[in-house]
Amino acid sequence: MENKNKKSFLERMGESQVWKSIIRSGVPRSRRQRMQAILGSVFLHLHPARIPKHAVKIGYTWCMGGLSFFLFIVLTITGILLMFYYRPTVEYAYTDIIDMTEQVPLGIMRELHRWGAHAMVLTVWLHMLRVFMTGSYKPPREFNWGVGVLLMTLTLFLSFTGYLLPWDQLAIWAITVGTNMARAHPFIGHEGPGASLLAIGDINLVHAGSDVRFALLGGRFVGEASLLRFYVLHCIGVPFIVMILMAVHFWRIRKDGGISGPL
Amino acid sequence: MLQTFKDIIDILSAPTVSFTLLTIAFPFVFPPTDWFEKIHRKFGICRLWTKPGFYGGMIAITFFFVVGYFDPNFNITLTKADNFPIILMIYSMFIAIWWSMYQAYQNDDRLENGLKPMEYNDPDDKVLVWPDLVYIEFIALILFMVFLIVWSILVAAPLEEPANPAATPNPSKAPWYFLGLQEMLVYFDPWIAGIIFPIFIIIGMMAIPYMDINKKGDGYYSFKERRIGMFIFMYGWVVLWLFLIVIGTFFRGPNWNFFGPFEYWDAHKVVPLNNVNLSEYIWVKMLGTGMPTNILLREIIGFIVLIGYMGILPIILAKSWLKNYFQEIGPVRYTFLMLFGLSMLSLPIKMYMRWLFNLKYIIAIPEWFFNI
Numbered sequence: 001m002e003n004k005n006k007k008s009f010l011e012r013m014g015e016s017q018v019w020k021s022i023i024r025s026g027v028p029r030s031r032r033q034r035m036q037a038i039l040g041s042v043f044l045h046l047h048p049a050r051i052p053k054h055a056v057k058i059g060y061t062w063c064m065g066g067l068s069f070f071l072f073i074v075l076t077i078t079g080i081l082l083m084f085y086y087r088p089t090v091e092y093a094y095t096d097i098i099d100m101t102e103q104v105p106l107g108i109m110r111e112l113h114r115w116g117a118h119a120m121v122l123t124v125w126l127h128m129l130r131v132f133m134t135g136s137y138k139p140p141r142e143f144n145w146g147v148g149v150l151l152m153t154l155t156l157f158l159s160f161t162g163y164l165l166p167w168d169q170l171a172i173w174a175i176t177v178g179t180n181m182a183r184a185h186p187f188i189g190h191e192g193p194g195a196s197l198l199a200i201g202d203i204n205l206v207h208a209g210s211d212v213r214f215a216l217l218g219g220r221f222v223g224e225a226s227l228l229r230f231y232v233l234h235c236i237g238v239p240f241i242v243m244i245l246m247a248v249h250f251w252r253i254r255k256d257g258g259i260s261g262p263l
Numbered sequence: 264m265l266q267t268f269k270d271i272i273d274i275l276s277a278p279t280v281s282f283t284l285l286t287i288a289f290p291f292v293f294p295p296t297d298w299f300e301k302i303h304r305k306f307g308i309c310r311l312w313t314k315p316g317f318y319g320g321m322i323a324i325t326f327f328f329v330v331g332y333f334d335p336n337f338n339i340t341l342t343k344a345d346n347f348p349i350i351l352m353i354y355s356m357f358i359a360i361w362w363s364m365y366q367a368y369q370n371d372d373r374l375e376n377g378l379k380p381m382e383y384n385d386p387d388d389k390v391l392v393w394p395d396l397v398y399i400e401f402i403a404l405i406l407f408m409v410f411l412i413v414w415s416i417l418v419a420a421p422l423e424e425p426a427n428p429a430a431t432p433n434p435s436k437a438p439w440y441f442l443g444l445q446e447m448l449v450y451f452d453p454w455i456a457g458i459i460f461p462i463f464i465i466i467g468m469m470a471i472p473y474m475d476i477n478k479k480g481d482g483y484y485s486f487k488e489r490r491i492g493m494f495i496f497m498y499g500w501v502v503l504w505l506f507l508i509v510i511g512t513f514f515r516g517p518n519w520n521f522f523g524p525f526e527y528w529d530a531h532k533v534v535p536l537n538n539v540n541l542s543e544y545i546w547v548k549m550l551g552t553g554m555p556t557n558i559l560l561r562e563i564i565g566f567i568v569l570i571g572y573m574g575i576l577p578i579i580l581a582k583s584w585l586k587n588y589f590q591e592i593g594p595v596r597y598t599f600l601m602l603f604g605l606s607m608l609s610l611p612i613k614m615y616m617r618w619l620f621n622l623k624y625i626i627a628i629p630e631w632f633f634n635i
Contacts, residue, residue: 048392063403070407112411118348118351133363138472138480160441166422168426169426177437221428223428
């Protein structure tokens, strides 16, 4: 009882100049401070300050959208660490992968990255299922559902481009099976319907050395150039688009009235 | 006893049998009309979405995997590190679907009795994000990170021999989440299974909110209010996407031949390739005149079937069975709904035509790479 006026360590820290300059509000105790803690932080103000009660129920949200975003961050961090060791060339790729587990201290970064990627596919799917089951795609959230579908597709594409990088048998044959589809693309794949129509006289414009598969692989088969292309797409190209779409996705959640709920 | 069980599972899991069973059972599990709903209630299928149903489902899945683990053949596919996500997928999707249907049925009852759904709270009665939500997010990500680290420590990421373009593994499989597409390749050419259908899936899914104009069931779990939309989506998602992944992972062996989960993957399994094109059926088998040299004449029946299915069938439906619905949603929505819906339906149709009549292509113009 006599300690009542004595301030705790946290409270004293919350009043220090350094803390105040960084966090802006003190230790959030009062209602006003708690709202300020959200509004005053660039990271937390993704959230509204107050939300409906059902929005904090795991049974309603499953937390899967948040976990997908979290996994994206985990994958970015582990990915950056992997990039220190990995060289995307046919000569080094495979041995670098082995070095990652055998030579690098705490060598589970590749495991975290790979299993995290699989897990992200699942969390994104579960998020989509939850949004469907609660009918949350209905107006005014139609557009954001569309953005979400694109994000899901890009998640799969991110995982797909990463599949090639270990440069083992699993990698090149999975990518070979996957990219073989591209050669059948109508008009722009050399074995697709309509491709032979794009010709000047006898000269085919779309052939094995100029079609969409060639553009994707940088060659007629999965080789050195494909490895580099997939590496660039995996590390920079696709994440760049994903980040833009994620920004839109999150922004639109707020603009469309926050989390869905019964009226 | 156990061997009999395994043999039965092997027979049941053949795509012809399992896909048929799933398709027939599906409207009774997710009843789209009153008639299905009546049988759904009468035979107690609705109990799947109660707690005993949950335990039953979990025990059945676990039993399947435990028996599989101790089976020398199934063990090989089951314990592959890269197949673990599919096991996770089967469990998590069952739990997720069960949980949403469990809540949906409770809400359906509440709505029938004139109550608000469970999720409803007084709009003025809000909670603060700090600490109520921020802490949940924090705990969720810590727990998930622990799970991920444990998984990463226990299971090494798979790494096979160095890439060798000269040695094709048999079977060569796409990454697991694309195995549904690879399974479609059995029935359609790559330009449809690998390009057109994926594009339709993406655009079709993006179009869902514009085609489904039912305003009910927004923001809470429900089934009855939107049962037709739910039925169509769940059929596409569970049967045509997830189940095809399961087939592609566990039931497809060398040369992409079917193998039951407890069967040995014999690379020399002989499967007769006796598929026949529709045009051969018409010109050679029925009319006995031999194939016409004009390509378009040769495939004329195929084109008529295709145009009839994609072009004329929707018009007939709009004038008869779906008349009220057509008037309700208008011509533009109806056209897109039919485009995506009939494309989706064409997959099971083609599968059955293959299984029943050994039909290879409806339109077969290999000269133009135009096979359907």
